[in-house]
Amino acid sequence: MANPSILILAGDGIGPEVMAEVKKIIGWFDAKRGITFDVSEDLVGGCAYDAHGTPLTDATMAKAQEVDAVLLGAVGGPKYDVLDFSVKPERGLLRLRKEMDLFSNLRPAQCFDALADFSSLKKDVVAGLDIVIVRELTSGVYFGEPRGIFTEGNERVGINTQRYTESEIARVARSAFELARRRGNKVCSMEKANVMESGILWREVVQEIHDKEYPDVQLSHMYADAGAMQLCRWPKQFDVILTDNLFGDLLSDMAAMLTGSLGMLPSASLGAPMANGRPKALYEPVHGSAPDIAGQGKANPIACILSFAMALRYSFDLGDEATRVEKAVEKVLADGVRTADLMGPEGGTPVSTSAMGDAVIAAL
Amino acid sequence: MANPSILILAGDGIGPEVMAEVKKIIGWFDAKRGITFDVSEDLVGGCAYDAHGTPLTDATMAKAQEVDAVLLGAVGGPKYDVLDFSVKPERGLLRLRKEMDLFSNLRPAQCFDALADFSSLKKDVVAGLDIVIVRELTSGVYFGEPRGIFTEGNERVGINTQRYTESEIARVARSAFELARRRGNKVCSMEKANVMESGILWREVVQEIHDKEYPDVQLSHMYADAGAMQLCRWPKQFDVILTDNLFGDLLSDMAAMLTGSLGMLPSASLGAPMANGRPKALYEPVHGSAPDIAGQGKANPIACILSFAMALRYSFDLGDEATRVEKAVEKVLADGVRTADLMGPEGGTPVSTSAMGDAVIAAL
Numbered sequence: 005m006a007n008p009s010i011l012i013l014a015g016d017g018i019g020p021e022v023m024a025e026v027k028k029i030i031g032w033f034d035a036k037r038g039i040t041f042d043v044s045e046d047l048v049g050g051c052a053y054d055a056h057g058t059p060l061t062d063a064t065m066a067k068a069q070e071v072d073a074v075l076l077g078a079v080g081g082p083k084y085d086v087l088d089f090s091v092k093p094e095r096g097l098l099r100l101r102k103e104m105d106l107f108s109n110l111r112p113a114q115c116f117d118a119l120a121d122f123s124s125l126k127k128d129v130v131a132g133l134d135i136v137i138v139r140e141l142t143s144g145v146y147f148g149e150p151r152g153i154f155t156e157g158n159e160r161v162g163i164n165t166q167r168y169t170e171s172e173i174a175r176v177a178r179s180a181f182e183l184a185r186r187r188g189n190k191v192c193s194m195e196k197a198n199v200m201e202s203g204i205l206w207r208e209v210v211q212e213i214h215d216k217e218y219p220d221v222q223l224s225h226m227y228a229d230a231g232a233m234q235l236c237r238w239p240k241q242f243d244v245i246l247t248d249n250l251f252g253d254l255l256s257d258m259a260a261m262l263t264g265s266l267g268m269l270p271s272a273s274l275g276a277p278m279a280n281g282r283p284k285a286l287y288e289p290v291h292g293s294a295p296d297i298a299g300q301g302k303a304n305p306i307a308c309i310l311s312f313a314m315a316l317r318y319s320f321d322l323g324d325e326a327t328r329v330e331k332a333v334e335k336v337l338a339d340g341v342r343t344a345d346l347m348g349p350e351g352g353t354p355v356s357t358s359a360m361g362d363a364v365i366a367a368l
Numbered sequence: 369m370a371n372p373s374i375l376i377l378a379g380d381g382i383g384p385e386v387m388a389e390v391k392k393i394i395g396w397f398d399a400k401r402g403i404t405f406d407v408s409e410d411l412v413g414g415c416a417y418d419a420h421g422t423p424l425t426d427a428t429m430a431k432a433q434e435v436d437a438v439l440l441g442a443v444g445g446p447k448y449d450v451l452d453f454s455v456k457p458e459r460g461l462l463r464l465r466k467e468m469d470l471f472s473n474l475r476p477a478q479c480f481d482a483l484a485d486f487s488s489l490k491k492d493v494v495a496g497l498d499i500v501i502v503r504e505l506t507s508g509v510y511f512g513e514p515r516g517i518f519t520e521g522n523e524r525v526g527i528n529t530q531r532y533t534e535s536e537i538a539r540v541a542r543s544a545f546e547l548a549r550r551r552g553n554k555v556c557s558m559e560k561a562n563v564m565e566s567g568i569l570w571r572e573v574v575q576e577i578h579d580k581e582y583p584d585v586q587l588s589h590m591y592a593d594a595g596a597m598q599l600c601r602w603p604k605q606f607d608v609i610l611t612d613n614l615f616g617d618l619l620s621d622m623a624a625m626l627t628g629s630l631g632m633l634p635s636a637s638l639g640a641p642m643a644n645g646r647p648k649a650l651y652e653p654v655h656g657s658a659p660d661i662a663g664q665g666k667a668n669p670i671a672c673i674l675s676f677a678m679a680l681r682y683s684f685d686l687g688d689e690a691t692r693v694e695k696a697v698e699k700v701l702a703d704g705v706r707t708a709d710l711m712g713p714e715g716g717t718p719v720s721t722s723a724m725g726d727a728v729i730a731a732l
């Protein structure tokens with residue numbers, strides 16, 4: 005049987021730096037554990053635009069469709085702000101999500117013990133926090149038509165369409181319920197059913213799927229504004245939060261920030277199973293391309309490393325190896341090894357991106 | 369000249385209780401300061417549905433259009449969850465906002481010194497916080513057409529439309545810039561211009577209005593997800609935040625929760641000037657109808673009282689009287705007078721809704 009395949013799209017800004025550390029870890033698995041991946045690399049985002057005039061070529065798109073998992077670094081940077089909407093770095097990422105049909109975006113917001121002091125929230129509010137936001141990723145206002153800037157009378161009007169079909173809601177709801185069963189068995193679904201009809205349909209379909217297929221899971225519904233409040237007030241009340249593309253964008257960023265561990269948080273974007281039984285999958289850190297610190301060896305590679313751990317778990321059925329990586333990261337943190345973003349008043353050993361990667365490997 | 373007129377719509381849940389305290393204060397202004405308002409009262413929300421089968425009658429709507437200011441308590445409750453979307457309590461509030469054309473919703477998020485410990489955020493992150501969110505309130509996905517639940521093939525699809533015209537963006541931007549000039553002179557505008565064309569137009573128009581009419585105000589732009597993060601991380605970086613209806617809904621609730629003072633925060637919704645020069649205006653607390661504690665004398669009337677103070681300032685040009693009310697509230701808090709929601713570990717004197725109103729009057 006062929007080795008499992010990975011396409012690395014390191015992207016822009018700190019993307020290549022943090023991805024370099026993941027490549028070391030992939031090398032370690034090959035050398036020390038006899039687990040070998042066929043790794044190829046390509047461009048996405050601003051660097052793809054620089055090379056090809058598009059943030060994602062058709063050839064790269066085709067490769068992404070064929071591999072077992074895509075690992076993405078980050079896209080974007082101020083250099084590309086002037087570009088037309090249609091070729092902005094983000095469009096490359098959005099095309100991957102849409103064409104690979106990665107409808108279920110898992111975003112864990114986890115507070116690492118060694119970093120609980122980093123949060124702007126009180127320690128008791130976030131210590132031990134471990135929730136996952138399941139964000140719908142291929143529909144909603146991100147992709148709905150009609151969209152654009154039009155002229156009406158003598159002025160411009162900007163239009164986007166929030167649009168969800170029953171089946172789009174049902175499939176992401178199932179993935180949230182499945183995940184909840186492997187965790188705390190609780191799902192809270194968030195929308196604005198008091199204001200938006202798409203939210204009413206969302207609530208109804210989630211409830212139906214629950215009642216028919218997952219009656220054992222505890223389900224609640226919350227308006228997204230109240231959800232944002234409750235995430236600030238007492239995030240530990242949640243286990244799995246299920247929400248749409250746009251609310252998920254805001255709520256997951258917020259939840260990530262709560263933990264104080266932004267440079268630490270991975271994500272998985274999963275689609276339907278392929279012929280080989282593996283889901284279509286893309287893994288990427290929650291943080292962005294951080295152009296202000298790019299190229300300085302300051303970036304924290306842990307979010308990207310933990311994204312690779314998610315790949316081991318969700319794409320390659322190597323849950324134990326994923327845990328091995330996660331435990332190594334915990335050990336390194338407990339030992340006080342710190343990239344610049346993790347240096348707090350209590351000190352620690354300041355290290356570069358690359359030294360952090362080496363420390364994780366040493367701990368493996 | 370006739371006395372200035374106020375229409376009180378106390379609404380559901382704790383609405384009538386907190387509004388009762390405002391009525392006392394209106395009485396105090398009449399008796400002690402010779403400032404007399406013509407006050408009328410009517411129904412909105414669930415109670416209007418119970419009485420008339422609609423959350424807002426045409427007669428009440430007409431009255432709201434005629435008065436100088438509307439004071440609203442809160443709408444909604446579990447009892448009305450079963451109602452059809454078109455007659456839910458919220459529709460009454462949304463109709464008021466839309467037909468009065470209250471496009472500029474000012475939501476201060478202020479952390480009261482006496483309550484800084486109440487926040488789930490660290491004290492140094494929120495102490496002294498004083499920002500205002502200016503939320504567009506009459507357009508966007510709340511009102512855009514087409515909307516509804518339709519059948520396509522053999523499944524349902526939920527649709528809402530995000531829609532902003534240039535002039536809608538321009539007028540709310542102006543109100544944010546005007547406000548900033550009277551405060552810290554800084555506006556941060558939030559949208560998702562990286563994903564939504566309506567966000568691109570929003571950003572362009574805000575920038576144009578700034579460059580042409582308010583070049584002295586410091587303007588920045590932020591994606592709304594990054595904005596949610598930054599509000600959690602270091603909210604004091606902001607002065608005035610300008611955003612659309614839906615983002616404003618989430619971000620303002622979140623900002624309110626950050627302060628730990630949810631039961632304390634007022635809001636003003638302002639429209640265009642009427643013939644008498646006063647803006648169309650509706651004032652309401654940020655908190656909801658809190659059905660769980662309604663009728664028990666537990667509710668905190670301060671948000672509603674401070675909403676009346678905003679009315680004094682924005683509708684009646686009585687800025688000094690508004691400050692008088694605000695100072696009275698601060699004194700009461702400093703004295704340790706506390707409704708149940710404000711009772712923390714450090715103690716204080718527990719009081720009922722009505723005793724809190726009396727304490728504010730005593731301090732006036």
Ligand SMILES: CC(C)[C@H](C(=O)O)[C@@H](O)C(=O)O
Pocket residue numbers: 094097098253562563593
């Ligand atoms: C980069 C951007 C298009 C993207 C999004 O809005 O989805 C990002 O914010 C995210 O959350 O992954």
Ligand SMILES: CC(C)[C@H](C(=O)O)[C@@H](O)C(=O)O
Pocket residue numbers: 198199229458461462617
């Ligand atoms: C009650 C509801 C319709 C309303 C809104 O979504 O605008 C509320 O959440 C608010 O923020 O005033």
